[in-house]
Amino acid sequence: MTNVLEPKTLKVVLLGNSQVGKSCLLHQFCDGKFNRNTISTAGVDFRFSELVVRDQTIKLQIWDTAGQERFRTITSSYYRDADGVMVVYDITNRPSYDQIQYWIKDITSNGPPNIAKMIFANKNDLDTDRKVEKSEGEKLASSLNCSFFEGSAKTGENVGQAFFKLAEQAVDRGFIHEPENDTVKIRKNLTTKQKSKCC
Numbered sequence: 001m002t003n004v005l006e007p008k009t010l011k012v013v014l015l016g017n018s019q020v021g022k023s024c025l026l027h028q029f030c031d032g033k034f035n036r037n038t039i040s041t042a043g044v045d046f047r048f049s050e051l052v053v054r055d056q057t058i059k060l061q062i063w064d065t066a067g068q069e070r071f072r073t074i075t076s077s078y079y080r081d082a083d084g085v086m087v088v089y090d091i092t093n094r095p096s097y098d099q100i101q102y103w104i105k106d107i108t109s110n111g112p113p114n115i116a117k118m119i120f121a122n123k124n125d126l127d128t129d130r131k132v133e134k135s136e137g138e139k140l141a142s143s144l145n146c147s148f149f150e151g152s153a154k155t156g157e158n159v160g161q162a163f164f165k166l167a168e169q170a171v172d173r174g175f176i177h178e179p180e181n182d183t184v185k186i187r188k189n190l191t192t193k194q195k196s197k198c199c
Contacts, residue, residue: 007058010083012063013063013082013084014063014085014086015065015085017089017096020096022064025088025153026047048060048061053167054172079107082112083115084169086119087107087119089121090123091132091134092131094131118146118166120162122152
């Protein structure tokens with residue numbers, strides 16, 4: 001009987017202010033659909049997805065974190081052993097963009113030294129309400145040594161490409177890790193969710 005090896009696990013964390021659309025990005029990537037009534041994450045949530053990266057099957061363990069300030073102590077504990085982080089802002093909400101440097105600084109302080117970092121500018125389907133130009137996001141990402149994508153959780157633009165690129169960067173850095181029974185641990189620690197539209 002042939003032994004089938006389990007895919008290696010890559011831990012990715014979604015970060016950013018509340019209401020920027022992190023949960024919607026996760027649903028779009030994992031389910032291929034947009035849920036306007038996605039509830040606002042309180043604490044953390046997670047999903048799994050598989051990708052083929054560099055000719056190997058990788059299991060993405062994607063953690064969706066709360067953006068509210070009262071949850072940030074909890075949030076930071078989840079990227080201490082992460083392989084990659086995607087920091088999300090809303091192009092129609094400049095304060096969410098202004099907080100990007102805070103998130104990157106916190107990742108630098110609390111995350112692994114070689115963690116793959118990406119900035120995702122969400123909601124470009126609302127271009128008429130834009131408050132942050134794409135060139136601003138690109139410039140900031142370059143200054144913070146992060147990759148950058150602009151797209152939309154609603155239309156799906158650049159969502160799959162962004163997750164694939166982040167996974168690719170993490171694999172190239174050799175940061176594949178085997179989580180220590182993460183699934184059991186997180187189910188014990190997850191808090192309840194509060195209803196609120198994410199996008």
